[in-house]
Amino acid sequence: MRETKSTCPYCGVGCGVIIESAGAQITGVRGDPAHPANFGRLCTKGSTLHLSATAEVTLQTRLLQPMRRTARGATPANVSWNDALDTATHKFAQVIRDHGPDAVGLYLSGQLLTEDYYVFNKLAKGLIGTNNIDTNSRLCMSSAVAGYKKTLGADAPPACYEDFDAAQCLFIVGSNTAWAHPVLFRRIEDAKRANPALKIVVVDPRRTDTCEIADLHLAIQPGTDVMLFHGLLHLMLWEGWTQPGYIAAHTHGFEALKRTVRDCTPECVAQVCGIDRNDLLAAARLFATSAATLSLYCQGLNQSSSGTAKNAALINLHLATAQIGRPGAGPFSLTGQPNAMGGREVGGMANLLGAHRDLANPAHRAEVAALWGVPDIPSVPGRTAVEMFQAAADGEIRALWIACTNPAQSMPDQATVRRALERCEFVVVQEAFATTATCAFADLLLPATTWGEKVGTVTNSERRISRVRPAVPAPGATRHDWSAAVDFAQRLEALLPRRSAGTLFPYPLDNPAGAEAIWNEHRESTRGRDLDITGLSWAMLDESGPQQWPLPEGLSTGRARLYEDGVFPTPDGRAHFFDAAYKPVAEARDARFPFSLNTGRLRDQWHGMSRTGTLGRLFGHVPEPVVQMHPQDMARRRIGDGELVQVASRRGAIVLPAQANADLGLSQSFIAMHWGEEALGGHDGNGQRLAGVNALSTSAFCPDSKQPELKHAAVRIAKAELPWSLLAMAWLPADTVLSARRALAPLMEKFRFASCVPFGADTQRCGLQFRAADERAPDDALLDRIEALLGLQAAGTLRYADRQRGQRRAARLQPRADGSAGLEAFLLGGDTRAGAWIGTLLREDLPAQQHGRALLSPGATPPTAVPSRGQPVCNCLNVTDLAIRSELARCSGSAEERLDHLQASLKCGTQCGSCVPELRRMVRASAAEAATQLQ
């Protein structure tokens, strides 16, 4: 048994983990008590990491060999690394020779390590001579980058996690911190507990779980943030709450901004944002007059066609009120991905260069060229994410290298992205998981190492650099991303005109020393820059633990907080007020598309779910794709809870169940960002495959940051008339369930609607649920295939079929040790009304034999009631909503006392704590119910 310190690969909190391993197998994970980001805590995702790295999951989901397709749509065949990289090298060299360097593009990921990023950036800008390198961080943090640079002068979050404890007001905007950054939310809960005077304002169109801790919730209309911030500044000026001394000494540009916000009167803001004027005044007072205001923000500001303006308008408030550069005060962007920060530090994007240099700056280009020993860095701006795929769809980019990301799921406007991937002459996908949608478009698949195997560094939201260490050897033929890129680059150097005296990539391959050598080169590039880390080394990280930048030579620790002296990294040392007028969302609601569609994270899932989607237990909280709507909107359209609806935008349409949620505003809807074609499928009636939630989203982007507006699209929602439905569920052995899911994936597109998701907290076996609907019953052969994959073609399976009526039933029972029989698998085709109770029998492993013929009778009700345990709320201890409600019915007292009672009696929320905000919501709801009953 070995223990290895590393980091969690999911969100930008950057929690430290201790990985337990035995030989080549990861066996456990726990939070690192010494890591300053989390002090031992992990959320539901982090604490289940080891379960996503079992031998069973690895064998069924990982890409373990390089593979090549000789034709699109063909099954890829194994090749050696040598053949794979020779193929890639010759193809890229040919495209560069025939069409110029800008005919190739590299699309990377905020989940790569800093060393991976560094090498890819040098490969594109130093060797190939193109700036066509961008990453999925463009979808995540580029508006935050642009906002910081336009106001404070550098891409540097000025605050740190310790500021949570010193803040007197937390202003949380466009961030469901409770779900997206759970361990930070635990710190916010701690801060509130330690300081009950701490005021928390949440700005979000939805009433999310984050609002449960808020003193004030401003449910603004989607996309109206700039109007809100300008309105707050208008009030601060009117009330005399700004700090003229600070403004005069440390900023410029305030007069122009004052003229802009003059028109943002409380009446106007209340009307545009859809909020109460008194709430606006209360928020302005809290922000400006509290002893220390810390704002926390994320994709609600960033993923917007005016993302930069939103970020900058919020930072304006901090500058105007001097709420910056003090403990507990400042603007603090919460990074979405684990190493979006590291990618920015090495300049791994189309408009950036290493160490926070700008591609548009000739002096910066010359500095980087000198550091690398190449004649120049190309000056032509590179294509950013949306532009890159558009260029590929237009035939201008002919070869794409995609690493550690799944654009066929995560990019907006999937129709264009898929056209790009199909049209591109040569697509390389470097991936750890063979299950992502993008793999289907690859000509060449290169197997990459992943969490628990990788070596290098990452930087979290508070500028803290942590080591990533391998706990187990790289499985199969997988290689570190940087190592494969270096091998490719060294081969390409031999085919392209020489640009340097020796190799640009002198790093030992497949050796941790190579990663350290790359990092050391990056470190040197930061000398004298705002993020100077010349005082840091891997040895220091090993001995003293994670460190924040800047940490220049001569210092022994990094700087926790920036701009305490009021001097900013601008030519005159002053911060700039950014004067931008409010602009509405790119795609306004209208009569044809009357709903706003918002997207966001779920508590227990991560991005495209290539890792979290392997674990049934992480589907306990939200078991399947749904579109949430306000109950009044559903009633007006006669849509029942759970009924299928078609959600259509100007770009595409998907079908999925509707779910009532009064926490949304009227005319608003919400779909989780995670649902790609891997979980949610079907066809549009014309044979066109549906591509998950991003079939709907718009690629309209912010003109400054080029970040697309993933947070808003105008859609219409109407009942989907699909009378024939199917529900199939099965328990399958852990070593076959994910393979069965992959085999079911192509069958999903045979239906107008289909979803396929795992369930169950068991580690020996895993549940799989397949749901579908169509205009009529499909061929028997298709249902036979589904049954076979779910173990329903085995001997002993009970059957019923009525082809004329489109009815089909299959059920397989398994004797248990206690003499009872449990349901192992079932399929209901046609009438699925009995799915609720039969599903409960299977999911909760209840004795099933007494239900006999009812299992096979369409529309049958069970002879005896089948009580469900309910839906899991606390994943760690499998405590359900029904258990919690029943316990709440027995207790009284204040909200905090009821929460304490729940935690003492059921233990829910006492492990990772991710469910505590939901417990608070349930406490509030039960108190409201009790009050209503008393009236």
Ligand code: SF4
């Ligand atoms: Fe990982 Fe959760 Fe920590 Fe984010 S909050 S780094 S997902 S453990």
